[in-house]
Amino acid sequence: xxxxxxxxxxxxxxxxxxxxxxxxxxxxxxxxxxxxxxxxxxxxxxxxxxxxxxxxxxxxxxxxxxxxxxxxxxxxxxxxxxxxxxxxxxxxxxxxxxxxxxxxxxxxxxxxxxxxxxxxxxxxxxxxxxxxxxxxxxxxxxxxxxxxxxxxxxxxxxxxxxxxxxxxxxxxxxxxxxxxxxxxxxxxxxxxxxxxxxxxxxxxxxxxxxxxxxxxxxxxxxxxxxxxxxxxxxxxxxxxxxxxxxxxxxxxxxxxxxxxxxxxxxxxxxxx
Amino acid sequence: xxxxxxxxxxxxxxxxxxxxxxxxxxxxxxxxxxxxxxxxxxxxxxxxxxxxxxxxxxxxxxxxxxxxxxxxxxxxxxxxxxxxxxxxxxxxxxxxxxxxxxxxxxxxxxxxxxxxxxxxxxxxxxxxxxxxxxxxxxxxxxxxxxxxxxxxxxxxxxxxxxxxxxxxxxxxxxxxxxxxxxxxxxxxxxxxxxxxxxxxxxxxxxxxxxxxxxxxxxxxxxxxxxxxxxxxxxxxxxxxxxxxxxxxxxxxxxxxxxxxxxxxxxxxxxxxxxxxxxxxxxxxxxxxxxxxxxxxxxxxxxxxxxxxxxxxxxxxxxxxxxxxxxxxxxxxxxxxxxxxxxxxxxxxxxxxxxxxxxxxxxxx
Numbered sequence: 043x044x045x046x047x048x049x050x051x052x053x054x055x056x057x058x059x060x061x062x063x064x065x066x067x068x069x070x071x072x073x074x075x076x077x078x079x080x081x082x083x084x085x086x087x088x089x090x091x092x093x094x095x096x097x098x099x100x101x102x103x104x105x106x107x108x109x110x111x112x113x114x115x116x117x118x119x120x121x122x123x124x125x126x127x128x129x130x131x132x133x134x135x136x137x138x139x140x141x142x143x144x145x146x147x148x149x150x151x152x153x154x155x156x157x158x159x160x161x162x163x164x165x166x167x168x169x170x171x172x173x174x175x176x177x178x179x180x181x182x183x184x185x186x187x188x189x190x191x192x193x194x195x196x197x198x199x200x201x202x203x204x205x206x207x208x209x210x211x212x213x214x215x216x217x218x219x220x221x222x223x224x225x226x227x228x229x230x231x232x233x234x235x236x237x238x239x240x241x242x243x244x245x246x247x248x249x250x251x252x253x254x255x256x257x258x259x260x261x262x263x264x265x266x267x268x269x270x271x272x273x274x275x276x277x278x279x280x281x282x283x284x285x286x287x288x289x290x291x292x293x294x295x296x297x298x299x300x301x302x303x304x305x306x307x308x309x310x311x312x313x314x
Numbered sequence: 315x316x317x318x319x320x321x322x323x324x325x326x327x328x329x330x331x332x333x334x335x336x337x338x339x340x341x342x343x344x345x346x347x348x349x350x351x352x353x354x355x356x357x358x359x360x361x362x363x364x365x366x367x368x369x370x371x372x373x374x375x376x377x378x379x380x381x382x383x384x385x386x387x388x389x390x391x392x393x394x395x396x397x398x399x400x401x402x403x404x405x406x407x408x409x410x411x412x413x414x415x416x417x418x419x420x421x422x423x424x425x426x427x428x429x430x431x432x433x434x435x436x437x438x439x440x441x442x443x444x445x446x447x448x449x450x451x452x453x454x455x456x457x458x459x460x461x462x463x464x465x466x467x468x469x470x471x472x473x474x475x476x477x478x479x480x481x482x483x484x485x486x487x488x489x490x491x492x493x494x495x496x497x498x499x500x501x502x503x504x505x506x507x508x509x510x511x512x513x514x515x516x517x518x519x520x521x522x523x524x525x526x527x528x529x530x531x532x533x534x535x536x537x538x539x540x541x542x543x544x545x546x547x548x549x550x551x552x553x554x555x556x557x558x559x560x561x562x563x564x565x566x567x568x569x570x571x572x573x574x575x576x577x578x579x580x581x582x583x584x585x586x587x588x589x590x591x592x593x594x595x596x597x598x599x600x601x602x603x604x605x606x607x608x609x610x611x612x613x614x615x616x617x618x619x620x621x622x623x624x625x626x627x628x629x630x631x632x633x634x635x636x637x638x639x640x641x642x643x644x645x646x647x648x649x650x651x652x653x654x655x656x657x658x659x660x661x662x663x664x665x666x667x668x669x670x671x672x673x674x675x676x677x678x
Contacts, residue, residue, distance in 0.1 A: 063336055063455050083429075086336050087455040091367050093339040093475075094360050094429065095456060101337065123340050123360070123429060145337070 062157040063088055064278050065095070065297055067138055067190035070124065072274065072303035075194060076131070081124030082116060082138055084188070089251035090276060097125035101142045103185075108137040108206060116140075133195030135217060139206040144183035146291060154180040161280040162242030162258075166293065169284075175292075183285055184295040187211060191302040193219040203300075209234060210281050210296035212243070218302040221269060228266045233281055233296070237263025241279055248274040272306045338472070339456025345449060347440070347464040350484055354437050355405065357451065361392070361420050361432035364453060368395040371402075392418035392432060402452035404478070405436065407444035414438040446481040493618055500619040504626020507605050509633055514566055514671060515598060517664045519634045521573035522591060523643070524657045531583050535591045536631060542595025543602055544624050550603030551611070551620055562600045564675040569594035571668035577661035581653065602627055 063086050070081040085092030097118045105116040105125070109132045116126035116138065130136065149157065155176065158167045170176050187208040197219035205213050215228040231238045238259060245255045245267040259265045269275060278299040285291035341359040348354065372395070392399070396416060404411050414436035421431040440447075449460065454475035461470045462482055473479055491499070508515050522539070526532045549555040573594070576587070602623075611619045639647075646652050 065337070086339065091370055091455075093341065093363050093454050093456040095337050096340050098337065142337075 062161055062280070064092075064276070064299060065186045065188055066092070066276050066278070066299040066301050067140055067188045068092070068274075068301065069138065069190055069192050072190075072192050072301075073194065073305075076133070078130045080128050080130060080192060082118075082126040082128060082140075082190070083124045084140060089246065090248045090274075091251075094123040095125060096121050096123045101145065102140070103143045104139060104141040104206075104208070106139045106206065108139070108204065110134045110201075113206075128192075130192075130194055134193070135197070135201040135203070135219065136192040136194070137203060137206060138190040138192060139208060140186065140188045141208045142186040144185045144289070144294065146181070146183050149180050149182060151177050151179055154182070158282075161282075162256075163280065163282050166282045180293055181285075181291040182282075182293045182295055183289055183291045184297060185209060187296055187298040189298075189300045191218060191300070193217075193303075205232060205235070207235070208298070210238070210279070210298040212277055212279060212298050212300040214300060214302070215264075218269075218275070218304060221304060223272045223304060223306070224268065224270055226266050226268050228264060229277060229300070231259045231263045231265065231279060231298070237261075238281060239263055241281055243267075243277060243279045245269075245275060245277045247271045248276070251276075269304050272304050274301065274303050276301050336456050336474070339454055339458055341451075341454045341456065341458035341475075342461070343449070343451060343458060344461045344463065345447070345482065347447070347462070347482075347484065350440055350464075352437065352439050353405070353447070354435060355414070355449070357403075357432075357434040357436070359432050359434070359454065361430040364432055365391065365395075367453060368392075368398050371398055389418050389420055392420065392434070399434075399453070403436070404448070404450040405438070406448045406450075407441050407484075408446055409448070410441075412438055412441065440484065444484055446483060448481055449479040450476065452476040491612070491615075493615055496612055496615045497618050497622040500622040501626040501629070503606075503609055504623040504628075505630045505633070506626075507602065507623075508627055508630025512630070514570060514668075515601075515627075515631070516634050517667060518566075518570045518573060518594070518598065519631045520638055521570060521577060521661065521664055523635050523638050524661055525573075525577045525580065525587075526583055532635060534588060535583075536635065538588050538592040539595035539598070540628055540631070542592045543599030543627070546596045546599030547602045547606070547624060548620060550600050551606060555600065557600055559601075559604050560675075562597060562604070564672050565597050566594075566601050567668050567671035567675055569597055571665050571672060574661040574665035574668060578658050578665070 065084065065086045068083045068085050070083065071078070084095040084097075086095055087093055097120055099120045105118075107114050107116050107128050111132055116128055118124065118126040125140075126138075128136070128138070155167065155170075158164075158170075167176075170178075170180075187210045189203075189206065189208070189212065191203060191214065197217055199217055199220055202217045203214035205211055211232050213230045213232065215230055216226075218227055221227060229243065231241055231243060239261045241259045241263075243257055243259060243265045246253070247269075249271065255267050257265045257267065267277070276299060278297070280295060280297050282293055282295040285294040339360075341357065343358075344356045346354045346356075396418075399416070405414055406412065415438060417435045417437075419433045419435075421433070451458070451473070452475055457472050457474055459470055460473050460479055461468060464482075464484075471479075508519075519536070519539075522535045523532055526535060546555060550557075572590075606620070606623055609623075642652075642656055646656065
């Protein structure tokens, strides 16, 4: 026990601070019910420790929900938390999507380099080195591309996630609500609608977020995680490219996330 | 083991907040400095998010699900984490952290989807002689607003979680001024109330000057004016006399016009002129009193301030007369054309200006 305390103290004293924060959607409930109103909280933070983001109309590019009847905007009051409210009207899988407009930021060189390392953006690190920019501050624009899957009724494999058209997007290739703990969830990563290979994707469970699973996408943009634990899951990925001309930035980053709940078999939710 | 690792990770994560500018969250912080002797800092934040971070930092296993919106997060629960909360909040005066008294409150939940809100108040005394306050709050990952209220002014800026605020400057409490300093200050205020701020009073004094070629005549009128305005200035300041500025200010303008018109039509000083100037002096004194009330009088040196302000007014008037004498009176006061080319045109201009002021002050 004393050794553990020492390890913890050493970690606390020596750990380099993380430089980037994730953004994800945390519904007030992942399980819908006909007539139920679900609050959609936007959260920024790290490892499921997050702060709520109130609705900022100026920042929203798209805030939508997709159910069996089609695609609808998510409404909410500007400045309110939860940022959006949805009314569960149809059984099945409900896809929630939030994409923000780009937001500018200037980061000191050290912070930016550290953030590139943490997010596995090795290609950008190399590009900066080739451009002799490693020691230069970075002007960046970042966009959020968050999705969440809420479910009502008896899940079927036919009711799956789908691409909603975000710039960077994680798509679950199996309905997570049909899975049990210990089963695989295949994901597809796309950038501007095309598969994005060799990109680091991270998956974590809310009950144990430090036990992260990481994998890089294959040539077809696919990655698969074995979800060993029930509960709420967050999968996330960061992609960065040189900023387009006219944006007054050096780099453009895109932060995609996908949240869902893996139900225990006892609830009956995971039956195929 | 898992708890320990989680605890360590939480510390690392929370310490990183300052490095990345993010979207604006729901946390709001207000710093109120009262009389520069005490401070109160109010933090309004999402109670559930705060409790989750507090739990993480104390090594408790994370909730498998978010705290439900209707979850009872009690003040006692936040109080229990008091020591942990303090670790990541710094109130520092001149780079020295101070200990604050903290109250925790949690608002009731009004709807299933509305989150409980924690209001945390930190209070304490400003150390004697402190010049700067710095604030650091590391319990949020998002950008938050810091509002500072002091001296009746309010400023707001955006900070990242974990970022130390720019120094909030605290001026030292004003030391009481000495009698000499008060006398000099009010002497200067009285003088500047005439030169350059009191154009109406300057024109009145010039009107007195223009009709009187002899020094004795000018002195007599200025003395009558001074005695009169001293009387009403004192009576008004002590509240014995109170006439609305809506009446006094137009009458002051009328008095200037009268003096100027009389200069045009009278060649010599008449006996009643002295009485008239005395009467107008009473009016102007009430005007001076209004200005002095706006400036304020120190309670401790009330009489000193009143008397020296009056002397300042007098010095201003004498400065106007001296300047006029040096410019025109000394060289051409005895010339045959002095009245035709100086007194009448100058008086006419003064009269026109005063009539305009009269109409303006009557809002006609």
